[in-house]
Amino acid sequence: MGMFNSRYECKVDAKGRLALPAKIKAAIPDSNGDQLILRFGDDGCLALYTQVEFKKLLHQINSLSDRDPIQRRIKRGFFESMTDVELDNAGRFLIPKVFLQRAGIDKDAIILGVGSFIEIWSPEKFEANSINDQDELSSLMDQYLS
Amino acid sequence: MGMFNSRYECKVDAKGRLALPAKIKAAIPDSNGDQLILRFGDDGCLALYTQVEFKKLLHQINSLSDRDPIQRRIKRGFFESMTDVELDNAGRFLIPKVFLQRAGIDKDAIILGVGSFIEIWSPEKFEANSINDQDELSSLMDQYLS
DNA sequence: CAAAAAGTGGAGAAAAGTGGGGAAAAGTGG
DNA sequence: CCACTTTTCCCCACTTTTCTCCACTTTTTG
Numbered sequence: 001m002g003m004f005n006s007r008y009e010c011k012v013d014a015k016g017r018l019a020l021p022a023k024i025k026a027a028i029p030d031s032n033g034d035q036l037i038l039r040f041g042d043d044g045c046l047a048l049y050t051q052v053e054f055k056k057l058l059h060q061i062n063s064l065s066d067r068d069p070i071q072r073r074i075k076r077g078f079f080e081s082m083t084d085v086e087l088d089n090a091g092r093f094l095i096p097k098v099f100l101q102r103a104g105i106d107k108d109a110i111i112l113g114v115g116s117f118i119e120i121w122s123p124e125k126f127e128a129n130s131i132n133d134q135d136e137l138s139s140l141m142d143q144y145l146s
Numbered sequence: 147m148g149m150f151n152s153r154y155e156c157k158v159d160a161k162g163r164l165a166l167p168a169k170i171k172a173a174i175p176d177s178n179g180d181q182l183i184l185r186f187g188d189d190g191c192l193a194l195y196t197q198v199e200f201k202k203l204l205h206q207i208n209s210l211s212d213r214d215p216i217q218r219r220i221k222r223g224f225f226e227s228m229t230d231v232e233l234d235n236a237g238r239f240l241i242p243k244v245f246l247q248r249a250g251i252d253k254d255a256i257i258l259g260v261g262s263f264i265e266i267w268s269p270e271k272f273e274a275n276s277i278n279d280q281d282e283l284s285s286l287m288d289q290y291l292s
Numbered sequence: 293c294a295a296a297a298a299g300t301g302g303a304g305a306a307a308a309g310t311g312g313g314g315a316a317a318a319g320t321g322g
Numbered sequence: 323c324c325a326c327t328t329t330t331c332c333c334c335a336c337t338t339t340t341c342t343c344c345a346c347t348t349t350t351t352g
């Protein structure tokens with residue numbers, strides 16, 4: 001269906017490589033040789049996009065003006081916190097050290113499929129940010145969904 | 147994808163040469179023998195353009211009127227602060243001393259891919275100009291992107 | 293329980309990064 | 323116009339990082 005979902009617990013090996021779970025890999029349109037975009041995302045997690053999904057984001061960024069100081073800073077911030085990565089033939093990719101540091105990931109990581117993209121969390125941050133109580137989730141959904 | 151991105155920490159050697167990171171080099175359409183344009187850019191950084199990208203900029207400059215004093219000064223300033231450079235076979239290029247001085251670059255430099263072009267910063271200026279807090283970036287993006 | 297798939301780790305090869313010698317070219321002064 | 327100095331450029335060599343490939347372990351599935 002081309003949709004990412006579920007939570008997976010993964011390990012980052014000594015070289016900084018992360019193996020995508022088979023189900024996630026299967027949901028990437030052309031997982032062979034295709035590049036993915038890794039970005040420092042919201043709330044301290046990393047976000048992984050397919051080319052197609054990323055282009056939507058990129059299009060918005062390119063609409064910013066190079067002749068406005070603040071918009072230049074936004075553009076720089078965006079490009080600074082992204083990189084493209086490629087899967088090796090075992091379905092792994094290298095997470096640059098800077099990204100691991102900023103995301104607070106050491107050995108363990110949580111991978112979360114969020115529909116059109118994938119989030120990568122340090123277990124601690126994930127725990128702190130997620131809704132643990134199902135009733136709370138239901139109540140919030142009642143509030144925000146019509 | 148022909149897009150420049152990510153931040154890299156580089157060194158300028160004793161001869162004033164800067165080696166482009168492999169990923170940046172790979173994103174230059176014809177990195178062999180092709181000339182690049184180095185310009186003193188916005189906010190105190192240096193900007194590196196491919197021929198194609200530079201032409202877009204040049205086109206704007208050429209639209210300025212030679213019959214208006216201020217526009218003449220802008221035009222002169224623009225051409226004064228640019229030069230063309232060529233990569234050696236190790237993917238390095240020489241940054242003229244004047245450019246290093248004006249940009250405040252000594253030994254260390256930050257290279258930033260900004261989509262269609264490349265910025266070169268002194269670490270100090272980069273630090274002072276960039277958005278360090280991810281939440282601040284998110285908030286500004288919310289504000290400026292539709 | 294067996295077979296297949298997924299996950300994990302590491303050695304060796306390849307590529308990238310770094311530095312410097314010395315030739316060629318440009319600039320300078322008599 | 324020639325000799326000398328300085329800068330630029332081309333090439334080679336070494337170090338470090340990255341990548342590819344292979345093999346082993348663990349988990350899933352029929």
